[in-house]
Amino acid sequence: MKIMSRSFALALLLACCSSTFAQTIADGDAAIEKYDIDAALKAYRAAHAADIANYEAAWKLARTLADKGTLENNRSVQAKLYSEAETIARVAVRLRENDSKGHTYLAIAVGKRALFEGGQRKVELSKEVKEEAARAAQLNSREDLAYHVLGVWNREMVELNWMLKKFAELLYGKFPAASLDNATTYLERAAELAPERLAHHVELGLTYASARQWQKADAELSRAVAMPKSWVTDDYYKRLAKQNLERVKRHLD
Numbered sequence: 001m002k003i004m005s006r007s008f009a010l011a012l013l014l015a016c017c018s019s020t021f022a023q024t025i026a027d028g029d030a031a032i033e034k035y036d037i038d039a040a041l042k043a044y045r046a047a048h049a050a051d052i053a054n055y056e057a058a059w060k061l062a063r064t065l066a067d068k069g070t071l072e073n074n075r076s077v078q079a080k081l082y083s084e085a086e087t088i089a090r091v092a093v094r095l096r097e098n099d100s101k102g103h104t105y106l107a108i109a110v111g112k113r114a115l116f117e118g119g120q121r122k123v124e125l126s127k128e129v130k131e132e133a134a135r136a137a138q139l140n141s142r143e144d145l146a147y148h149v150l151g152v153w154n155r156e157m158v159e160l161n162w163m164l165k166k167f168a169e170l171l172y173g174k175f176p177a178a179s180l181d182n183a184t185t186y187l188e189r190a191a192e193l194a195p196e197r198l199a200h201h202v203e204l205g206l207t208y209a210s211a212r213q214w215q216k217a218d219a220e221l222s223r224a225v226a227m228p229k230s231w232v233t234d235d236y237y238k239r240l241a242k243q244n245l246e247r248v249k250r251h252l253d
Contacts (some may be wrong), residue, residue, distance in 0.1 A: 017044035058092035059101040085109035105133035107149045144193035153188035154178045180211040202237045214251040221245040
C-alpha cells in the first residue's frame with residue numbers, strides 16, 4: 001500500500017507540474033493576444049526555464065524575443081534581445097529538426113542580428129537566413145513567415161552595393177539567384193497565406209516601391225495603414241508604412 005501510495009503521489013505531482021507548465025504557456029499566449037509583450041515574455045521565459053526540452057516553449061520564446069527587439073528603441077538592448085532570440089531558436093531547431101517553427105524563428109533572429117553587423121558580416125549571415133527560411137518553407141508550405149523572410153532576403157540582396165555583391169559572389173560561389181520578381185512572389189505568397197498579418201503587406205509595399213511599381217506600392221502600404229491591429233508589432237509596421245507611403249505618393253503626383 002505504501003508503494004502504491006508513493007506511486008500515486010508521484011503521478012499526481014507530475015500531473016500537477018504538467019498542468020502548471022501548460023498554464024504558463026497559455027498565459028503567454030493570452031498575453032500576446034492582449035499585445036502585452038512583457039507579460040508574454042515573462043511567461044515564455046518561465047516555461048522554457050521549467051522545461052528546456054519543450055519545443056513549444058522554445059520557439060515561442062524565440063519569437064517573442066525577436067518581437068520585443070523590433071519594438072525596442074535602445075540599440076544595445078535590441079542587440080541583446082536578438083542575440084538571445086537566436087540562441088533560443090537554435091535550441092528549438094535542435095529539439096525538433098523537422099518542424100518549421102524553429103527554422104522560421106532562427107531565420108528571423110539571425111536576420112535581425114545581421115542589422116547590427118558590418119557589410120561583409122551581414123552578407124555572411126544572410127546565407128544562413130536564406131537556408132533556414134527555405135528549410136522552413138520546405139517543411140511547411142503554409143509557413144507564411146518563411147516566405148516573408150525569403151522575400152525580404154531577395155530584396156536586400158538586390159539592393160547590395162557593388163562591393164558587397166562581389167563579396168556575396170565569393171561567399172556563395174556565384175551571386176545568388178536573387179531578384180525583385182522573386183521578392184514580390186514570396187511576399188505575395190506570404191500575404192496570401194496570412195492576409196491579416198500587417199507586416200506582409202508593408203514589406204510587399206516596400207518591395208513594389210523598390211521595383212518602382214508605385215501604384216501597387218501605394219495600394220499595399222495604404223492597406224497596411226488601414227488594417228486593424230492583430231499582432232504585437234503592428235504599430236511598428238504601421239509607422240513604417242506611413243513613412244514610406246509619403247515617398248510613394250510623391251511618385252504618383
